[in-house]
Amino acid sequence: MRxxxxxxxxxxxxxxxxxxxxGKFHKADVLVMGGDMTGKAMVPIVARANDWRLTLQDQExxxxxxxxVRAMEKRILDRGYYPIRLSADEVAxxxxxxxxxxARFKAEMLTSVQRWMDLADERLKGSxxxxxxxxxxxxxxxxxxxxxxxxxxELGEQNTIAFDGFTMVSTxxxxxxxxxxxxxxxxxxxxxxxxxxxxxxxxRRRAIFNFHAPPFGSNLDNAPKLDANMRYVSGGQALIxxxxxxxxxxxxAYEPVLSLHGHIHEGRGAVKIGRTLAVNPGSTYEDGVLQxxxxxxxxxxxxxxxxxxxxx
Amino acid sequence: MTTGDVARAxxxxxxxxxGLVKGWSAFDAFGYSFLSVNLVTLGMFYSLAVFAFVPDxxxxxxxxxxxxxxxxLCITYAGLIAVMPRAGGDYVWQTRILDGIPGxxxxxxxxxxxxxxxxxxxxxxxxxxxxxxxxxxxxxxLLGLKRGGIGFVLSTTxxxxxxxxxxxxxxxxxxxxxxxxxxxxxxxADGLTFFASSAGTxxxxxxxxxxxxxxxxxxMAGYARIQRWSIYIGLIALAVMFVLMxxxxxxxxxxxxxxxxxxxxxxxxxxQATIDxxxxxxxxxxxxxxxxxxxxxxxxxxxxxxxxxxxxxxWGATLYGEVRGAGDFRKVLNGxxxxxxxxxxxxxxxVLLAAKTFGWDFFNATNVNFINYAYxxxxxxPAIPIWGYPPLLAAFLIDSHVIQMIIVVIFGVWFLGWAGTxxxxxxxxxxxxxxxxxxxxxxxxxxxxxxxxxxxxxIMIPGVIVSYLYSFVTGFSKLTLDASLVIAVTFxxxxxxxxxxxWWKKDLYEKSPIVRYQVGxxxxxxxxxxxxxxxxxxxxxxxxxxxxxxxxxxxxQSIQFLAVLYGLAALVYVVARLYRRSQGVDLDAIHAEIPxx
Numbered sequence: 001m002r003x004x005x006x007x008x009x010x011x012x013x014x015x016x017x018x019x020x021x022x023g024k025f026h027k028a029d030v031l032v033m034g035g036d037m038t039g040k041a042m043v044p045i046v047a048r049a050n051d052w053r054l055t056l057q058d059q060e061x062x063x064x065x066x067x068x069v070r071a072m073e074k075r076i077l078d079r080g081y082y083p084i085r086l087s088a089d090e091v092a093x094x095x096x097x098x099x100x101x102x103a104r105f106k107a108e109m110l111t112s113v114q115r116w117m118d119l120a121d122e123r124l125k126g127s128x129x130x131x132x133x134x135x136x137x138x139x140x141x142x143x144x145x146x147x148x149x150x151x152x153x154e155l156g157e158q159n160t161i162a163f164d165g166f167t168m169v170s171t172x173x174x175x176x177x178x179x180x181x182x183x184x185x186x187x188x189x190x191x192x193x194x195x196x197x198x199x200x201x202x203x204r205r206r207a208i209f210n211f212h213a214p215p216f217g218s219n220l221d222n223a224p225k226l227d228a229n230m231r232y233v234s235g236g237q238a239l240i241x242x243x244x245x246x247x248x249x250x251x252x253a254y255e256p257v258l259s260l261h262g263h264i265h266e267g268r269g270a271v272k273i274g275r276t277l278a279v280n281p282g283s284t285y286e287d288g289v290l291q292x293x294x295x296x297x298x299x300x301x302x303x304x305x306x307x308x309x310x311x312x
Numbered sequence: 313m314t315t316g317d318v319a320r321a322x323x324x325x326x327x328x329x330x331g332l333v334k335g336w337s338a339f340d341a342f343g344y345s346f347l348s349v350n351l352v353t354l355g356m357f358y359s360l361a362v363f364a365f366v367p368d369x370x371x372x373x374x375x376x377x378x379x380x381x382x383x384x385l386c387i388t389y390a391g392l393i394a395v396m397p398r399a400g401g402d403y404v405w406q407t408r409i410l411d412g413i414p415g416x417x418x419x420x421x422x423x424x425x426x427x428x429x430x431x432x433x434x435x436x437x438x439x440x441x442x443x444x445x446x447x448x449x450x451x452x453x454l455l456g457l458k459r460g461g462i463g464f465v466l467s468t469t470x471x472x473x474x475x476x477x478x479x480x481x482x483x484x485x486x487x488x489x490x491x492x493x494x495x496x497x498x499x500x501a502d503g504l505t506f507f508a509s510s511a512g513t514x515x516x517x518x519x520x521x522x523x524x525x526x527x528x529x530x531x532m533a534g535y536a537r538i539q540r541w542s543i544y545i546g547l548i549a550l551a552v553m554f555v556l557m558x559x560x561x562x563x564x565x566x567x568x569x570x571x572x573x574x575x576x577x578x579x580x581x582x583x584q585a586t587i588d589x590x591x592x593x594x595x596x597x598x599x600x601x602x603x604x605x606x607x608x609x610x611x612x613x614x615x616x617x618x619x620x621x622x623x624x625x626x627w628g629a630t631l632y633g634e635v636r637g638a639g640d641f642r643k644v645l646n647g648x649x650x651x652x653x654x655x656x657x658x659x660x661x662x663v664l665l666a667a668k669t670f671g672w673d674f675f676n677a678t679n680v681n682f683i684n685y686a687y688x689x690x691x692x693x694p695a696i697p698i699w700g701y702p703p704l705l706a707a708f709l710i711d712s713h714v715i716q717m718i719i720v721v722i723f724g725v726w727f728l729g730w731a732g733t734x735x736x737x738x739x740x741x742x743x744x745x746x747x748x749x750x751x752x753x754x755x756x757x758x759x760x761x762x763x764x765x766x767x768x769x770x771i772m773i774p775g776v777i778v779s780y781l782y783s784f785v786t787g788f789s790k791l792t793l794d795a796s797l798v799i800a801v802t803f804x805x806x807x808x809x810x811x812x813x814x815w816w817k818k819d820l821y822e823k824s825p826i827v828r829y830q831v832g833x834x835x836x837x838x839x840x841x842x843x844x845x846x847x848x849x850x851x852x853x854x855x856x857x858x859x860x861x862x863x864x865x866x867x868x869q870s871i872q873f874l875a876v877l878y879g880l881a882a883l884v885y886v887v888a889r890l891y892r893r894s895q896g897v898d899l900d901a902i903h904a905e906i907p908x909x
Contacts, residue, residue: 010329014908017908017909018906018907018908021906021907021908022906025904025906025907026901026906036330040326040327040329040331040332041324041325041326041327042324042325043323043324044322044323044325054323055323055324056323057824057825058323058825059825059827059828075823078823079823081324084325091322094322094325095322101325101327102327104325105325105327137330138329138330177330179328179329179330179331179332180328181328181329181330217758217760217761217762218758219743219756219758219762219764222762224333225533226333230333231333231337232333232337232340233533233536234340234533234536234537234539234540236340237340237344237536238531238533238535238536239531239533240531240533241762263330265331268747269743269747269756270747270753270756271756271757271758272753272757284396284397286397287395287396287397287820287823288819288820288823290906294901296896305896306895306896306897308749308897308898308899308901308902309747309748309749309902310901310902310903310904311408311902311903312904312905312906
């Protein structure tokens with residue numbers, strides 16, 4: 001059985017489209033999206049008398065036609081940002097009122113994930129390829145029912161999903177971050193959540209963990225150290241482990257065959273923790289490159305046959 | 313559609329999400345660049361000590377031209393960082409860009425030249441060497457056709473294998489800039505004799521390997537603090553040295569040097585004895601001035617020497633913030649250029665002060681007198697038994713061995729803040745190759761405390777072996793410039809990748825924030841990449857063809873060493889592909905682009 005695992009695509013339209021095509025392309029049986037699907041930024045496209053104006057990556061663009069605006073919107077979406085058409089007055093109002101921004105962010109996230117689920121239903125219909133999506137700490141809770149409602153997609157969070165003699169358990173909750181995001185828990189509560197999930201797994205050595213937070217001190221969790229003002233310390237060269245102790249301890253305790261992680265975009269890699277292969281494919285979603293892990297599992301032996309980290 | 317400058321209204325609305333940071337200090341970006349083109353450990357040790365070998369070269373012009381050439385290198389690298397943030401450096405850039413025909417061309421070039429020169433160096437006749445060159449062209453071309461092949465060979469050699477040669481070079485720098493001066497100043501004659509011997513060089517090299525490995529084990533978070541303080545203290549020490557040189561006359565220095573020559577080594581009239589010894593034994597010709605300005609042939613011949621020191625302003629600053637634009641490109645570039653040009657300016661100030669206070673003839677004589685003997689070009693001993701380490705020479709202006717020792721110790725921070733980077737990039741390269749399944753997965757293992765012991769061993773063991781060769785095998789230390797040559801070849805490959813990027817990987821380039829930077833309708837990154845390619849091509853040609861540098865075709869030991877490095881890297885890649893294929897793992901899948909539609 002072949003698993004194609006990607007994560008942290010943060011709103012990148014092109015990465016999601018590649019993800020949906022990856023099953024056929026890489027002959028995978030199961031597609032797994034590890035969460036953090038939603039974008040972090042909105043780009044205002046400001047309407048003026050005869051044209052549109054926006055600034056992307058510090059560069060101002062003046063767009064004259066509807067076709068140009070649409071092409072720019074696609075470019076923005078591929079980068080993982082949400083293009084928003086606004087008037088100059090609306091931009092000023094948004095700038096003054098964070099609640100307006102928050103409300104629009106929420107609407108954009110829900111709309112885009114609904115669109116992604118529709119696309120998944122369309123592209124995977126009639127295909128034997130299964131698709132598991134599990135929101136993570138940067139994703140709002142309202143996404144879960146949208147994912148659950150998709151016909152061709154299975155919601156990972158809190159569910160045990162069986163395939164070919166293995167059982168996948170998923171959680172997008174993470175240990176606390178400096179950003180205080182949606183799904184964060186103290187380590188002891190995170191461990192309890194994991195233990196509860198494992199209670200439903202018949203053979204824990206045939207378990208597959210799909211936990212967004214990587215295990216602490218695994219090198220899959222090395223991130224640039226930040227100071228109190230959220231600036232990189234030492235130009236970002238000072239890397240520190242920021243993963244979860246609860247995740248690491250649970251891997252050591254339950255010895256699953258495979259443990260899939262994301263969260264730390266710089267933490268691309270694969271390591272063995274005891275008998276468990278733990279992987280974090282990392283993320284470079286802004287480039288439109290889909291980083292992923294392909295893992296072949298031996299159903300008879302209940303072990304990993306081979307793996308490869310890819311950049312598609 | 314038209315484009316213009318950044319305008320007034322908010323360009324982005326951001327939400328609270330993991331990974332969004334407020335950037336980083338420009339000083340940090342400057343600091344890594346500044347320490348990498350280390351004026352004291354690399355500059356004074358080598359590049360600023362070899363002017364006597366090219367007496368008709370203009371020092372001032374060579375320094376400025378080096379700065380200009382490296383400016384284009386900085387633009388090239390800052391551009392690649394902007395296009396592929398968090399890619400991690402040469403390995404990924406080359407792997408993602410150099411495939412198909414460009415990869416095959418670069419592979420054929422490297423393979424052909426390597427096998428042709430290696431065949432000659434191993435004593436094969438010219439016909440067989442020619443056949444070897446053709447085999448190299450075909451083999452390198454095939455390797456380059458596969459995405460990942462040429463990137464692995466160039467990055468493995470430049471970021472891993474050659475670091476084994478840097479280990480004894482770092483050790484030798486520590487020996488002659490720190491250990492030997494302290495042994496001499498403390499009157500430890502036996503110690504000075506030991507550390508000046510082959511066994512002493514080997515001992516300090518092994519100690520350096522242990523220190524560098526220890527700093528990696530400590531982790532960059534801890535080492536970064538050491539580096540920051542090293543910059544502050546190092547700059548203060550340099551300022552003290554410059555002031556000492558500025559306020560002292562040449563006569564004062566001559567008297568001080570004669571005094572210390574007599575006191576420490578029993579040499580009377582040491583100042584003039586040094587010039588006389590160099591004139592007799594080293595074919596030293598007095599004359600000239602660092603202020604001579606010109607663009608004659610000698611000046612261009614100085615440039616390959618300068619590269620030993622100034623080739624690395626791009627080292628370290630690979631950061632690019634998430635959800636950021638061209639502003640970060642400028643920040644990265646400014647950091648690199650700041651480190652580069654502050655160093656160039658300090659180097660110019662240093663040579664001018666050296667000429668004023670030490671005397672230009674003495675300064676060049678003492679360097680050539682020591683270098684020729686130390687590297688085995690002459691057998692006649694120099695006038696004094698230790699190198700005229702410039703901070704030590706300046707310290708002689710104070711008539712106190714205790715204060716002189718303090719100055720030497722404080723200048724040690726230039727080494728301390730720099731030595732930790734010796735293995736850092738190598739461990740990252742090994743990790744990247746292991747994650748790409750080219751190296752076994754155990755190569756990327758870390759301890760429970762996050763220490764990459766296996767990767768460290770993969771670097772330390774070759775480091776110790778090459779340190780032994782450097783210390784005990786006659787002539788091996790002459791390969792010093794090979795350490796820069798191999799890195800230059802890696803940069804050469806990256807510069808080619810940057811040059812073709814806007815056309816070969818059009819989609820990637822057009823989505824990047826540097827697409828706005830054009831000169832005469834041509835992408836800035838291509839112009840900078842092309843100039844860097846041409847410049848590095850010239851430097852590589854000189855290194856390989858001109859006997860002046862001691863590492864080219866006239867030195868079979870050097871060519872054999874280089875052939876072993878490139879041959880081993882190619883062999884590892886080919887074996888990895890075959891082995892993985894037998895496991896059912898197709899390495900071509902790593903970079904296969906999944907269709908979006």
